[in-house]
Amino acid sequence: MTAKTATADAREAAAQDASARYPEYDFSRPAQLGRESIRHLEAAFESFARLWSSQLTAKIRVRTHLSLDRVEVVTYEEYAESLPATTALVAGAFDDREEPCIVQFALDSALLWVVQMMGGRTSALPEARTFTPIELALVRHLMEGTFEHLHASLAAVLPGAPRFAAVHYNPQYMQVVSASAAVIVARYAMRLGETETRATVMLPASAVVDRLAATAPDAAPAHEPSHTLAQVHGAPLELTLRLEPMTIGAGEVLDLAPGDLLRLPHPETLPFELVAGATTVARATPGVRGSRLTCRITTTLEDTH
Template identity: 60%
Template sequence: MTAVVRDDPLRRYPAYDFRRPAQLGREHARHLEAAFETFARQWASHLTAKVRMRTHLVPRGVEVVSYQEYADTLPATTAMVAGSTADREEPCVMQIGLDDALMWVVQMLGGRTAAPIEPRPLTPIESALILQLMQEGFALLSTCLGSLLPGPVTYSGLHYTPQYLQVISPGEAVIVARFDLRVGESRSTTTVMLPTAVVVDQLAETDRGAAAAPRRGRAADHVQRTPLDVTLRVTPRVIAAGEVLDLAPGDLLRFAHPETTPLEFVVGTTPVARAVAGAQGSRLACTITAIPEETRR
């Protein structure tokens, strides 16, 4: 006897966790990954020139998580350089380890780091050097992400404790890109955090523009293929109703249209050009002689 296996929808479809933010679509995720790969190459080259040590930055992936989940993966104390775009309050964050930041300062000032540096808050001079470096990083990020952001990202603050970054709520969805950072012999992880609301709005705008382009092309194609009635018209003449009632076959009506004056080329009821009458073989034809400037507009 064969056992009957019943289809269980609960096994076919995994439960959706409403506490977690929605994920990005496949095409959107690829778009972001490509932009962050470009950023990694350019930022690594820029750091190599500034820090004067060979720098490698390798993307590890892009994910959508809540800010609390993101903060839980970071050290208790780290350098979080926050930036913002025009007309948006949500922050963008470039995060680096404090030991990396201090090593960069030593290298930029001409020193050498033979031993690991103990992480600590930056002094005002160290902060100024790091912030200048990170502002250049924001400029590269803005260029690489392009239309994924509503505008350039500019510096707005430096924070040391992810759990107390007050500019964003713990449950808000954020896009996190993680990178493996290698400077000389030092290896660490750095991250870039973007507010999901800002990026998704820009992706939706891009999708609408991409969808609208074919529609505009189809609309233009339909307009160009629409049949229209065209007429050659002489200067009109006003006659009385009695003359019209008295018309009979063979009557001749004279129009005050000089022989040398072009005719009006009319589409529907709108004059669009001037033309002279002619012939093409055995068929009547006209030659366009002028198109008024207002018609071109």
């Protein structure tokens, strides 16, 4: 009983140690990006944060700083549920693609930008509300530059340059992709003067993953027909020099003994068959070079090439 208890305790401890070292795998949301890809995206999103911070500081005349919290792959439904019920969602469209990218930030932060751009001097966040037509025009002008910075930072993985498409306010009603579609989300902490707020950038994974894999250091080179031809030319083949076959009965084979002679049906003047695998590719005559047996190709069978 003591030995059994000790074995059970050891197994339980090993299971707990494995659980601590290896996180549970969620099969409903399989990971699509490796560590190298995540690091590549983090570097690109940090570059975008620096450009966006500089743009906001210059345009609204309030010192702005953005720091990247994390980059993650989630479903669009999970992304939408993580946002406030009312917020600014600026969609950027790509040519020849239906899925947009999204730059999201708080409405009160955007209204502070507008106040500053119109000459106001306040660091307090206004009450959050939707934009008026004039405010929307100012925000659009600002976001057009933001999308340029986004493209400059992530041009290698984006399907093209995003352009301003629309502003939405409710993430639950903004169904730009299917709820179960995978999206790449960068989450930022934003500081406007002494005020802290949040911002996110969402990219459709379907538009990014293939390009991201192609830019990885260990990415396979693009396939070309010459690669296949080179692979075929380098494939090893076993060559056999074969005489004309003969047919005998099974009983004769069983009666064979050392010293028996078999009359081969191959004429002395007929070349042998040179066989690659199971395919006859040429005819050849036997010969000798030094201490090695050789064969001289007499004809090739063009219909096998």
